[in-house]
Amino acid sequence: MAETDIRPTNFIRQIIDKDLDSGLHSQIYTRFPPEPNGFLHLGHAKSICLNFGLAQDYQGKCNLRFDDTNPEKENIDYVNAIKDDVHWLGFAWEGKERYSSDYFDQLHGYAVELIEKGLAYVDFSTQEEMREMRGTLTSPGKESPYRNTSPEENNAIFEKMTQGEYKEGECVLRAKIDMTSPFMCMRDPVIYRVKFAHHHQTGDKWCVYPMYDFTHCISDALEGITHSLCTLEFQDNRRLYDWVIDNISIDCTPRQYEFSRLNLEYTVLSKRKLIQLVEENHVDGWDDPRMPTIAGIRRRGYTPASVREFCKRIGVTKMDNIIEMSMLEACIRDDLNENASRAMAVLEPVKVVIENFPEDGLEMLTAANHPNDESKGTRELPFTKEVFIEAEDFKEEANKKFKRLVLGKEVRLRNAYVIKAERVEKDEAGNVTTIYCTYDSETLGKDPADGRKVKGVIHWVSATKGVEAEIRLYDRLFNVPNPAAEDDFAAAINPESLVIKHGVVEPSLLEAEEGKAIQFERTGYFCKDRTSTETRPVFNRTVGLRDTWAKIAG
RNA sequence: UGGGGUAUAGCCAAGCGGUAAGGCAGCGGGUUUUGAUCCCGCCAUUCGUUGGUUCAAAUCCAGCUACCCCAGCCA
Numbered sequence: 001m002a003e004t005d006i007r008p009t010n011f012i013r014q015i016i017d018k019d020l021d022s023g024l025h026s027q028i029y030t031r032f033p034p035e036p037n038g039f040l041h042l043g044h045a046k047s048i049c050l051n052f053g054l055a056q057d058y059q060g061k062c063n064l065r066f067d068d069t070n071p072e073k074e075n076i077d078y079v080n081a082i083k084d085d086v087h088w089l090g091f092a093w094e095g096k097e098r099y100s101s102d103y104f105d106q107l108h109g110y111a112v113e114l115i116e117k118g119l120a121y122v123d124f125s126t127q128e129e130m131r132e133m134r135g136t137l138t139s140p141g142k143e144s145p146y147r148n149t150s151p152e153e154n155n156a157i158f159e160k161m162t163q164g165e166y167k168e169g170e171c172v173l174r175a176k177i178d179m180t181s182p183f184m185c186m187r188d189p190v191i192y193r194v195k196f197a198h199h200h201q202t203g204d205k206w207c208v209y210p211m212y213d214f215t216h217c218i219s220d221a222l223e224g225i226t227h228s229l230c231t232l233e234f235q236d237n238r239r240l241y242d243w244v245i246d247n248i249s250i251d252c253t254p255r256q257y258e259f260s261r262l263n264l265e266y267t268v269l270s271k272r273k274l275i276q277l278v279e280e281n282h283v284d285g286w287d288d289p290r291m292p293t294i295a296g297i298r299r300r301g302y303t304p305a306s307v308r309e310f311c312k313r314i315g316v317t318k319m320d321n322i323i324e325m326s327m328l329e330a331c332i333r334d335d336l337n338e339n340a341s342r343a344m345a346v347l348e349p350v351k352v353v354i355e356n357f358p359e360d361g362l363e364m365l366t367a368a369n370h371p372n373d374e375s376k377g378t379r380e381l382p383f384t385k386e387v388f389i390e391a392e393d394f395k396e397e398a399n400k401k402f403k404r405l406v407l408g409k410e411v412r413l414r415n416a417y418v419i420k421a422e423r424v425e426k427d428e429a430g431n432v433t434t435i436y437c438t439y440d441s442e443t444l445g446k447d448p449a450d451g452r453k454v455k456g457v458i459h460w461v462s463a464t465k466g467v468e469a470e471i472r473l474y475d476r477l478f479n480v481p482n483p484a485a486e487d488d489f490a491a492a493i494n495p496e497s498l499v500i501k502h503g504v505v506e507p508s509l510l511e512a513e514e515g516k517a518i519q520f521e522r523t524g525y526f527c528k529d530r531t532s533t534e535t536r537p538v539f540n541r542t543v544g545l546r547d548t549w550a551k552i553a554g
Numbered sequence: 555u556g557g558g559g560u561a562u563a564g565c566c567a568a569g570c571g572g573u574a575a576g577g578c579a580g581c582g583g584g585u586u587u588u589g590a591u592c593c594c595g596c597c598a599u600u601c602g603u604u605g606g607u608u609c610a611a612a613u614c615c616a617g618c619u620a621c622c623c624c625a626g627c628c629a
Contacts, residue, residue, distance in 0.1 A: 009568065035629055070628065127627060134625055138556045141625085172627050182557035184625050193627040212629050236558055236624050260560085260622090271629090313577060315567055317560090320622055324565045327578050337591060344588095372591070403589065412587055445587090457587045521588045549589040 008057075010316040012050070012257055016058060016227060028060035029226045032086070032093070033100075033216070035067045036078035036200075039286040039293045040085040042307070042328075043262045043269040049311035050259070051229060052091040063223055064093035068101050069215050071199040079200065081286070085294040090304045100215050101201040103222055107210045108162065110218055110248045111173060111192055115154045119247055120191065121146055122157040124171045133179070134187050140180035141187045147176060161194060164207045168194045175214070177243060185240050189213055217241040220254040228254045231261040232318060262314065263322040266476035266494075267292045268484050282493055283477070289529075289540050290477045290497050300474065301517055301527035301542030303339075306332040322482060329543050336525045336542070340517040341369040341376055344414065344459040345505040345539070347471055347523060349388035351463060354419060356438045357385040362465075365444070367415040379508050383416055386463035388504050390523075393458040394435055396424065401552070403456035405435070411456040414521060418443040418454050459521050466504040470538040472529070473499040509537060517542065 019025045030051040034044060055062035064086060068074050083097060100107075114120035123130065123146045135141030149157075158173055160166065173192035181187055191214035196207050217240075220228045228241075238256045245253060262269060268277075269292055277283050277291070286293050289300035297307070310331040314323055363383040370376035393404040393411075405411040410420045417439040425434040442449060477497050483489040505520075512518060512528045519525050524544035532538045 014570095033629095037629085067629065073628075130627080131625075136556085136625055140556090169627070184557085187625080190627050195627085209627095211627075216629085232559070233623055234629090239558090258559085265565085313566075315577095317567075319560060319567090321566065324578070327566070330578055333590090342588080371586085371588075401589095414587060416587090418587095447587090454587090456589090459588075519588085519590085522590075523588090545588075545590050547589075552589080 008053075008312065008315070010259075011318070012054070012227070012229065012259065012316060015257060016054065019226070020058070025226045027226075028054065028058050029062070029224050030055050030060065030229060031063040031065050031098075031220065031223065031225050033065045033067045033219075034082055035070070035074065036076075036082060037070070037073040038078060038271040038275055039081055039295055041269050041271075041274060041291075041293045042264060042297070042310075044085075045089060045294060045307050046262045046311050046314070046316075047229070047231075048086060048089055048091060049308055050316055052086075052093075053308075053311075054227070055094075060226075061094040062091075063095075063098050063225070065098040065100065065219060065223070066201075067212065067216065067219075068099050068199070068201060069209050069212060071195065071197040071209065074200060076200045081295065088294065088298060088304055089307060098219075098223065099201050100210075100219050101199060103215070103219055104202060104206060104210070106222065107215060107218055108208075110244075110250075111210070111214070112155065112158065113248055114175060114191075115158055115173075116151050117247070118151050119176050120173055121149050121154050121176055122161065122171050123147075123174050123188075123190075127169065130190075134184070135179070137184070143179050144174070144188065147188070158192075161192070162206075162208050164196070166194055168196060170194065173208075175240075175243070177240075181239075183236050183239050185213065185236050186243070189240060213237055213240045214244060217244045217254065217256075218248070218250065220256075221245060221250045221252040224252055225254040228256045230256060230258055232258045232320075233261075234258055258318065259316045260318050260320055263320075263482075263484075264292060264328065265322055265325050265481045266478050266483070268478070268489060270484065273484065273489060276490065280490065282490055289472070290474050292477075299515070299529070300540055301336075301515070301525060302332050303335050303517070306335040309335070325476065332525070332543050333546070336517045336519065338373075340519045340525055342367075342371070342519045342521050343379075343506055343509055344381075344461055345469070345471065345503055345509065345520040345523065345526070346388045346390050346459065346461045346466075347473075347501040347503040348391040349461075349463075349504050350391040350394060350432060351434045352387050352389050352419070352460070353434055353436050354385050354387070354439045355422070355436055356441075359385060361385055365416055381415055381506060381508075382462045382465040384462045384464050387413070387460045388463050388466065389413075389435075389458055389460045391432075394421070394432065396432075404458055405437075405456070410440075410452075410454045411458055412443070412454050414457050414459045416444065416460070417441065418448060459523075461504045461506050463504070465507050467507055467510050468536060469503055469505045469509070470536065471501040471503045471526070471541065472538065473501060473541045475499070505537065505539070509539075512537065512539075519545075 032051045052062045133142045172190045174188045177186045287295035287299045365381040367381045396407045419437040419439045424432045478492045479494040480492045483492045514528045525542040526539040529538040
């Protein structure tokens with residue numbers, strides 16, 4: 001797509017520029033560190049574009065590292081899905097993917113180092129006791145009775161812990177920092193806990209697993225990361241990040257910088273909530289086209305370039321934000337307007353009989369695949385005596401603002417002839433079932449010779465040659481702008497987020513490639529879904545066209 | 555009530571002591587065999603607020619206000 005020439009200038013680039021100018025670093029090294037406990041979503045896309053984008057722009061490197069320190073919540077399926085999604089977005093990580101678990105041996109060694117320095121101890125307090133002794137936001141904590149155990153004894157106990165001699169929850173390893181710190185995370189944080197869990201990478205080798213705060217900074221340092229970027233909620237944790245690096249024998253000093261996470265109107269971007277949507281079957285899996293997951297928007301028809309452009313347009317700051325859907329939609333429309341081939345599809349068909357067209361007549365018309373790009377070629381369009389048009393494109397009576405088919409008036413069939421509505425046939429309920437028209441055979445590819453003006457153009461599909469199709473129209477998943485702020489966000493799900501239409505599409509669409517964007521003229525951008533069959537295609541609407549008429553008409 | 559952060563248009567976002575970029579949305583108009591696209595124009599005398607410094611302040615200083623985050627053996 002024609003990507004905008006927005007020149008990213010953000011506070012992180014300023015820091016990097018400074019670090020490069022001062023010679024602190026000669027090359028930058030970033031990393032994207034997801035926990036494999038769910039699918040990636042648009043919030044991750046922001047982080048991916050930031051981390052990999054920075055590495056590209058500054059000719060540095062970027063790792064993909066799975067932050068896999070909690071085996072109970074993680075699995076290999078998520079690992080694979082995440083790798084696919086990063087690739088789909090168009091990025092390649094440095095070397096092989098990394099895992100925090102690659103460093104479990106080293107991490108354990110650093111824990112022992114802290115113990116030997118008297119900077120870590122094993123605590124046998126219960127979770128309840130630990131919480132009480134931690135104090136509150138406004139009152140200091142109290143020191144644990146286990147805090148002054150000797151390094152020798154701690155070492156022996158930690159060794160037993162590692163050997164599986166203590167039960168889960170019986171004890172933890174804590175860093176000895178400051179129980180009165182105003183930073184809650186510095187009040188002797190737990191750095192290792194006992195977990196008899198099978199790990200997707202290390203199997204049953206370990207029964208103690210390091211905590212995030214202890215693991216992340218060391219993993220960064222071991223990989224030579226220069227700029228460790230994460231979201232705002234980790235700002236306090238930076239003190240612990242630095243404390244660990246400062247207190248162990250490691251010669252690399254990565255720096256952590258925090259940016260605000262992405263919030264998007266009418267959806268949720270928290271893994272916990274997305275997992276809930278999937279598990280409670282509010283949606284049809286992680287790749288449901290209504291989901292803000294990478295897998296979901298991909299199936300919906302979003303392109304990698306449009307997502308990258310979106311991330312570029314929203315910028316990177318420390319401000320809390322909630323982005324309007326229109327921002328995302330503008331990005332995909334810009335891409336698809338330029339790149340999607342056009343076709344015709346009728347979502348809500350009503351029959352038109354062209355009375356002065358031969359009974360079994362068949363004319364193959366030629367239509368351009370793109371109005372502004374001849375290189376996209378043309379296609380054949382069968383024109384027959386009976387065609388379908390969109391029910392909403394006909395009215396028995398209407399004022400002149402209605403530029404469509406009206407009884408007694410003319411309209412152009414897109415890529416075909418001008419027709420005139422002569423009379424209608426209705427069912428008992430009064431619904432129009434057939435519109436009888438005549439066509440002007442001299443208007444193919446040209447205006448009427450007598451100079452009469454026909455301003456309306458509507459789309460159509462041959463009734464006899466068209467193909468029946470299921471067309472899925474998606475709308476916002478929630479009907480409130482900020483569902484995360486609801487007491488029960490699932491109660492705010494939009495019951496009309498999926499509307500299924502049984503329409504008719506032009507025959508060329510039978511060969512449409514799965515996932516490839518097509519514009520159904522006048523209605524929107526669509527792509528064939530993976531649930532299509534040989535004879536009955538299924539199309540997902542990616543996004544509608546801008547519709548100023550709908551605004552005028554209410 | 556402790557600490558860490560953030561305040562520039564409806565939504566994002568530049569700006570870094572010299573007189574408010576850009577995008578999205580919106581509003582006018584033009585072209586058009588998609589009410590699309592495209593094109594043209596409009597859209598902050600003012601930067602949360604109150605004071606101060608300065609020839610000059612969104613930018614520096616002080617106070618105030620609002621909002622977000624932190625009391626997992628989650629990340």
